[in-house]
Amino acid sequence: MCGIIGFAGNLPAKDVLIDGLEQLEYRGYDSAGIAIMDPSAGLLLAKKVGRVADLREAAKKLETKGTTGIGHTRWATHGGVTDANAHPHRVGRVTLIHNGIIENYRDLTVQYGLKDMLKSETDSEVAAAFLDKVYEGDPIDAIRKVVKLLSGSFALCIMFDDQPGKIYSVRNVSPLVAAASKKGAIIASDLTAIIAYSKEYFVVPEYHILTLSEEGIKVEDMKGNEVKPEILTVNWDISAAQKGGYPHFMLKEIYEQPDALSRTIMPRVKDGLPYLLDDGIDDEVLKGVKNINIVACGTAMHAGMVGRTVLENRLRIPVTVEIASEFRYKDPIIDEGTLTIVLSQSGETIDTLEALKLAKSKGSKVISIVNVKGSTIARESDYVLYTHAGPEIAVASTKAYTVQISAMYLIACRMGFVKGILKEDEAKEFVQNLMNAGELIKETLLNANNIKRIANYIKVAPDVFYIGRGIDYTMCLEASLKLKEISYIHSEAYAAGELKHGTIALISEGVPVIAIATDENVYSKVISNIREVKSRGAYVILISHDDDINDNTICDKQIKIPDADSTFSVFATAAVLQLIAYFVSDAKGLDVDKPRNLAKSVTVE
Numbered sequence: 001m002c003g004i005i006g007f008a009g010n011l012p013a014k015d016v017l018i019d020g021l022e023q024l025e026y027r028g029y030d031s032a033g034i035a036i037m038d039p040s041a042g043l044l045l046a047k048k049v050g051r052v053a054d055l056r057e058a059a060k061k062l063e064t065k066g067t068t069g070i071g072h073t074r075w076a077t078h079g080g081v082t083d084a085n086a087h088p089h090r091v092g093r094v095t096l097i098h099n100g101i102i103e104n105y106r107d108l109t110v111q112y113g114l115k116d117m118l119k120s121e122t123d124s125e126v127a128a129a130f131l132d133k134v135y136e137g138d139p140i141d142a143i144r145k146v147v148k149l150l151s152g153s154f155a156l157c158i159m160f161d162d163q164p165g166k167i168y169s170v171r172n173v174s175p176l177v178a179a180a181s182k183k184g185a186i187i188a189s190d191l192t193a194i195i196a197y198s199k200e201y202f203v204v205p206e207y208h209i210l211t212l213s214e215e216g217i218k219v220e221d222m223k224g225n226e227v228k229p230e231i232l233t234v235n236w237d238i239s240a241a242q243k244g245g246y247p248h249f250m251l252k253e254i255y256e257q258p259d260a261l262s263r264t265i266m267p268r269v270k271d272g273l274p275y276l277l278d279d280g281i282d283d284e285v286l287k288g289v290k291n292i293n294i295v296a297c298g299t300a301m302h303a304g305m306v307g308r309t310v311l312e313n314r315l316r317i318p319v320t321v322e323i324a325s326e327f328r329y330k331d332p333i334i335d336e337g338t339l340t341i342v343l344s345q346s347g348e349t350i351d352t353l354e355a356l357k358l359a360k361s362k363g364s365k366v367i368s369i370v371n372v373k374g375s376t377i378a379r380e381s382d383y384v385l386y387t388h389a390g391p392e393i394a395v396a397s398t399k400a401y402t403v404q405i406s407a408m409y410l411i412a413c414r415m416g417f418v419k420g421i422l423k424e425d426e427a428k429e430f431v432q433n434l435m436n437a438g439e440l441i442k443e444t445l446l447n448a449n450n451i452k453r454i455a456n457y458i459k460v461a462p463d464v465f466y467i468g469r470g471i472d473y474t475m476c477l478e479a480s481l482k483l484k485e486i487s488y489i490h491s492e493a494y495a496a497g498e499l500k501h502g503t504i505a506l507i508s509e510g511v512p513v514i515a516i517a518t519d520e521n522v523y524s525k526v527i528s529n530i531r532e533v534k535s536r537g538a539y540v541i542l543i544s545h546d547d548d549i550n551d552n553t554i555c556d557k558q559i560k561i562p563d564a565d566s567t568f569s570v571f572a573t574a575a576v577l578q579l580i581a582y583f584v585s586d587a588k589g590l591d592v593d594k595p596r597n598l599a600k601s602v603t604v605e
């Protein structure tokens, strides 16, 4: 969602800001803007609906060597996609950018008589107006007064006309990271925008006020006490956030999966068994677990569903998987034997974060599976199992999904072992298979050209159906989401046996049905379901372990994945399904990495 960058240092701010906004584009946005303090001309502003490239063009007319400024990419929530609603917002002496939602903006407008100061429809501009109203020359004091009265989530970067060379910042919930380097102080929504300047950074603590200047960053709490935040080190390079020769980030990230899996799994295997002690998860935590709530959103939730099949089928532990936005508004059943596992690539998804807090408040221990180090979800959890996928830039999640599955498997296997449900040799065999997951993906990727040809058939279809049973059904759910989000083709995922209870009415001549059949226990059942759609004219693409079937009463096209137990075939199947979505989107000439209306990190509910 909205991306924030601020810079106060000794480089031309215009370049730093626009380059940084380009790095933040992946978060999803519909307009962009910058504001720069020019030593002679004063405050210069450029903002525009459209891409950062359009802003770069528009900003050419800002002739400035100013070295202090703020930049923003906006994902509209309050107010339409217009130039006026784009950030930065300037009211009186205050110029500001905001990520989040100020929930009480209407009340503040009325109560403090701000209406006549506003030119946009945004909640953000209200914060700028309010600040200008209370500002009496002491920025910290003004910020303190305003922040105390804001409700909702916010990350704010603020410049005051009479404070040259300084940016002030404060946040609640919405993420911000900051770094001080020889070139100056920099702050941003995430690391991708600051890694070019520093590998050392800190997570901006909530309700602390930052003053950024060429000299560095001062952090103080709301009472004015100076605070030294913990300095973290980025463990990846700027090249990890670049395309590295691939036409799109999504394709690059699909191909990165074998390495991402190995980075996530290998350090957690000791003597052939899963080892989670380095993550702070000792066996006592897992031993007493009687039931599990898995909570997440979107793709991360689908990874949780894959995890559930293993926990339930192999370990006989009851598991519920909940959509975080639903979980947070219900009264979840939690007792002393309940473990909550939350999954999140970004570690910032607001619904997942709130669900986590709810589970904790009810007494559940929480393990989070998170990709971004130091993110809010990671910090709020009792235990964190970091996935090591590296930065995922494409909006469509790929490598984060498969590493989340692998982390779920590690937890499941260790839990099964310490509970005595899995014998040592069974647990070791499980781990052995898990360590081979990357190889299954590598082998599958060799089939990319065949998958691309098949995608050419799908690209013209108005509707696509995915069918499968058991663990393959969970893969269908993820496949359908992936296709919809980047190709804009309507698709649905169905448990293969359920189709004839209604949806089969939609099957007619030529409708693509992608069937997944990797589980030998239900293989013949899926084949029967395939025959049902085939005899109604469907164009069936079968993903299975079969060699050439050569029977057009079953399928029109086949994608063979490497032999493996269905628990581990998910890795190969995922790669196939990701490639299908990717090639369809690309063949349609769409913006694969930045699909319309979507944001990478969903920080509003």
Ligand code: M6R
Binding pocket: 297, 298, 299, 300, 301, 343, 344, 345, 346, 347, 348, 349, 352, 395, 396, 397, 398, 482, 485, 600, 601, 602
């Ligand atoms: O960062 P998170 O894993 O918490 O994000 C959750 C979902 O928004 C995310 O998985 C989304 O569904 C994917 N980007 C879709 O590919």
